[in-house]
Amino acid sequence: MSRQDTRTLGLAALGGALEFYDFIIFVYFATVxxxxxxxxxxxxWMKQIQTFGVFAAGYLARPLGGIIMAHFGDRLGRKRMFTLSILMMAISTLGMGLLPTYADIGLMAPVALLFLRLCQGAAIGGEVPGAWVFVSEHVPPDRVGLACGFVTCGLTVGILLGSLAATGLNLLFTEAEILERAWRLPFLLGGVFGLVAVYLRRWLEETPVFKALQQRKALSDELPLRVVIREHGQGVAISMALTGLLSAGIIVLILMTPSILQKFYGFDAATALQANSLATLFLSFGCILAGWTVDRLGSARFFTLFSPLLGIMALVMFLVLRTEPSWLYPLSALVGLSVGVIGAVPHAMVRAFPASVRFSGLSASYNLAYAVFGGMTPIAVTMMLQASVLAPAYYVLLFSAVGVGVGLYLRKSRRYDD
Known part of the structure; x- marks a missing residue:
């Protein structure tokens, strides 16, 4: 890749990390x-339900925000929407850090909080698919996987930064100090860093692919989403299936596992969270490794060969920890590395749609599927846990099989894979 490509990747990954930090920091301070x-x-318990309801609202806003931004991204340009998404996130997060509390303005406080969370959801809905499309159209065709894997690594680093920020705040301040004003610091910091990322994205250039579409006057004359629904149903199905695989890895093995380890495996909170941070760190490396690998094997062979690894490692971890808790850290690292399979997901998704409707097709498929799986997965796994402590592994195994199925289909239909 050229120096310009490398700079584009770096700025895209940095912005993605900061934006995902802003989106995820809310959950670490849900109690406060x-x-x-x-x-x-x-x-x-009622306060917690309402707080998590506000958190979930961000996921519900993702499809609408993603679809609207993608529409204009296909009509007006990738760069504009790519910059708008991080600006929306930065302002929303900064606003949360400055919000008056219930003691100050009464019921307007939760209403304002909900509004800002919806804005965050709309922003992240445009950021993730926008980042994948943006970098894939900048780099050479044989580096698309690596570029998307690098950006996905940036998103996972954002999760790690949120965890570290919450841990650091609890080490530096007492509970009373956090409740008084220190809770604002991670939000204010995220907002300021987001504005810095907005400034840095000024140096990005529009993608060569979109410029070529403009010059050839080949942009979609009708609503891009309508074209996607009418002509690219198979691409939508592939993208939604792979989003299911991605969500199973992230939600079950990264976000849910700390609480599962505490409740069903007897680990204390500090140990479970440390293991989770280790898993997230190895996930970041895994995303880059998966992107590098998929460029060499192609999506078809990659998902056929490596999707089972995700389910097998999940099963090994939950089986071994029942009798050998001392293996927690090495198994967490290996599971995090296996979750890195998700770094190859955008390689197939950007190829599932032509350039003229790529942003809309990828964004609609990804955000709608993630909204469904994001809401369904915690409920399904929690219900399955009542029957077996291996339920998380069984759930991930199911979507590993889906990944294999996608790989076999891509192998049969070369239209969607290079």
């Missing part, structure tokens, strides 16, 4: 937010 933004007379 529940105490500050809802009536004090409510029981704690």
């Amino acid at each position: 937010i529940g105490q500050l933004f809802f009536p004090p007379e409510l029981p704690d």
